[in-house]
Amino acid sequence: MTRAPSPAALGRRVLRRWERFHHRTVHLPRVGRVAEALAALVGTAESVCDVGCGDGTIAARVAAAVGATRVVGVDVALREAVAIEAAAYDGRRLPFADASFEVVLASDVLHHAADPGALLAECLRVARRAVALKDHLSFGPVSERLLWLMDVSGNAAPGVLVRGRYLGLEQWLELVAGAGGRLRRITWPLRIHDLPWRLVTRSELQFAALVEHAALRRAPEGG
16 A cells, blocks of 8 residues: 655655746746846946856856856855856855956845845945846835745745845935945846736836946936
């Protein structure tokens, strides 16, 4: 007689199936669209650093699209398999000298940081030209709850800390200015997910932006 699986074994099985389904229907489309949006903002670049690189696939695609010959990633929880050269860091101080890379990427990383403004300032310190970031835009408690649920479902497998802190537009502008940056371009709304996910996750909750050093005084461009 076949023995029924224990509740714990059944739970692990369900989790593995969810992770595979999420990877196929959410993660892979997201990688492609985020990389495309960031590459469009960057244009061309000789070198790229990805802060919070994860598996490195976004940085690898951006580097290929912008013609970068050097691409390096850092993460607080470095994975065993990363598509690019990568190293661990403490989440605060980037292990690079000033202006080490032409462009720094920060894809869905600032809202996970203990001090997002300080981390953005670090990204600007390391970037000679600009920081290309992708993140979320909050419109109030309902959207914040939805973003939290999205964060939890997407970050359960890699074990990323979900702080549940999401910023509105004015807060983003204050954070950028406080970090010594200036918004150059923004792409919003940003389509990340396919149907039916997009009916819930909403493209208006996603954006990509190019942040330059505040000394470069040029008017922001729409995206």
